[in-house]
Amino acid sequence: MKELHSLSLLQITLFLPLLMCMNKSQGSPTSGTKYSISITTKDGMLPLDISPSAQPQPFLPLLAPSPLTPFKNYSMPQSKLSGLCSLNFSAAEDIMTTTATDCWTSFAPFLANVLCCPQFDAMLLVLIGQSSKFSGVLALNTTHARHCLSDVKKVLVNQGANDDLRKICSVHPVNLTEGSCPIVFVDEVESIVDSSRLLTACRKIDPVNECCNQVCQNAINDAARKIALNDMSNSNGNHSLPGKTTRIQDCKNIVLRWLASKLDPSAANSVFRGLSNCNLNKVCPLVLPNVTSVVKECRNDISNQTSCCKAIKSYVSYLQDQSFITNLQALKCAASLGKKLQNANVSNNVYNLCRIGLKDFSLQESGCLLPSLPSDAVFDKSSGVGFMCDLNDNIVAPWPSSSLSLLPSSCNRTTKLPSLPTATSSQNGLYINNLVLLHLFTSLILFKRLL
Structure with a gap:
């Protein structure tokens, strides 16, 4: 495992298919799913079981820097400045x-x-x-x-x-x-x-x-x-x-x-x-495109649930290509999209029907939601660059109430918000058991977006 952490982002992304073969059962990393990962080392295949605990803590996916750009903590030599x-x-x-x-x-x-x-x-x-x-x-x-x-x-x-x-x-x-x-x-x-x-x-x-x-x-x-x-x-x-x-x-x-x-x-x-x-945290930073394709399959009485879910998941997959967002931003995005669909005569709670969670609005595959409190990326010489994720559970995105014209506010004490987007000291913790999994996933997905 020590050898794996020392690999650069470039090495991980280019040789990931050779390094890892993974069998994934149904479910998500935070719902008790067990992942089996085999990593190729100079000594052969090394099986690694990753089993989330019943109450997983936030964790830090590591993004190793490129070997072509060594990280150094010093200022530019004066001669090269203006x-x-x-x-x-x-x-x-x-x-x-x-x-x-x-x-x-x-x-x-x-x-x-x-x-x-x-x-x-x-x-x-x-x-x-x-x-x-x-x-x-x-x-x-x-x-x-x-x-x-x-x-x-x-x-x-x-x-x-x-x-x-x-x-x-x-x-x-x-x-x-x-x-x-x-x-x-x-x-x-x-x-x-x-x-x-x-x-x-x-x-x-x-x-x-x-x-x-x-x-x-x-x-x-x-x-x-x-x-x-x-x-x-x-x-x-x-x-x-x-x-x-x-x-x-x-x-x-x-x-x-x-x-x-x-x-x-x-x-x-x-x-x-x-x-x-x-x-x-007041607004949704994502661009929400036209919802015509979703409305076509999900409006009023849904005739085909499979087609509806396929449409909403396809729509959300576009949002997943944009950026990482905070958990409170995810709430705003879920509410904005929900109101957009409701205004187009989608009356059914398609989030619940199709299992659309708050994590689905952030960059995938990792589904990382950043904490609502200010946070920073961190650099470690052996592990690379990483940042904190607030992934306490698979929270289903809240479908906006038809009588609620405003987006949910964390300052409105009468508004019932999911437990996930709550700023607590627990966001400083590390969930080590899923560390390697998120390292590989995040490296792969970001590399794919750079192609």
């Missing part, structure tokens, strides 16, 4: 390493929404915020931003990040400037906003309660509005000026950078990841 960026990369060295791992090479597009881009955005806020402690300015000019973004990319790519990261996360030099916000100097910000209130609200947040109570978010929004409207005193009270919303959003970035200058880099990064997860 020399025109004044951002202090060493102040956020650990955060940049985390970003490189979260945005690891070929896996970045599949983890963009849940891991990579939220961490990339947080890292940029921290870099500019820490720089402002010496410059006194909370934004870069366009030219400076262009050089810095280029240098940031070089450092991250040198540590294993995807070379197309800026495109994946839609980050441009203008995102590092002040945009339309009229205030960029630290002392000006502190003369306008209630610094004490802002720090008290955001110094440390509860990633669960903050999404519902919005204490820090409200403090940030209030500060951004004050800054944005500060130079509008001569507008005769008319704040309905063009671009007001954009200006407030740009000033929100200034406030976040100011926070990053007052907090420890790691603390600021944690706060920003928590805030981004509040927005991330």
Whole structure:
């Protein structure tokens, strides 16, 4: 087994048919199914039985890095950078390493929404915020931003990040400037906003309660509005000026950078990841195509259950090609698709009828749902890159009530949600028994999507 863990992703994916033959009985890995895997080693065939426990814990599928891109924890040599960026990369060295791992090479597009881009955005806020402690300015000019973004990319790519990261996360030099916000100097910000209130609200947040109570978010929004409207005193009270919303959003970035200058880099990064997860878990990030094929087989009184289930599973298989999502996002996706089908006269609960689970909305074959709490990928020299999955059970996707017009909310205490998408400390555990299985499955499915 030690030899298997040392294999690279490239070796696993190219030689997987020769390494593994697997007999699978009916059922899923979390419902008590027993898997028998035979792995070819230099000593012959090694049978391996993997039997899930009655109450499996979340686990970490490992994604080994390519041997062509060795993972190294160091910054790009200074001679290869532009020399025109004044951002202090060493102040956020650990955060940049985390970003490189979260945005690891070929896996970045599949983890963009849940891991990579939220961490990339947080890292940029921290870099500019820490720089402002010496410059006194909370934004870069366009030219400076262009050089810095280029240098940031070089450092991250040198540590294993995807070379197309800026495109994946839609980050441009203008995102590092002040945009339309009229205030960029630290002392000006502190003369306008209630610094004490802002720090008290955001110094440390509860990633669960903050999404519902919005204490820090409200403090940030209030500060951004004050800054944005500060130079509008001569507008005769008319704040309905063009671009007001954009200006407030740009000033929100200034406030976040100011926070990053007052907090420890790691603390600021944690706060920003928590805030981004509040927005991330509110919506379904998947593209739901036209449901005509499903409606044709499943509308009203279903005449052929087999045809209906084949249609809905074919539809869901398209969703499985898109990306990994969190468990709360899976709830939103299930509800969105359910309402879409109901509006097209599909009245039967096809999720229950056809055994469509929450895991079916995430990238397959592993069916990994990421935790609703912020998480990061991890790197291990012997095992590669991996990330946490919240696979406590095969939860059937909830069919939306016909009387419920809104999507289910984790903040609505009257809404009955499945037990799976609950942020708990158990998400920090490892389910070792399924580790190898998910390693092989995940490597294979991601490799197939890169062909």
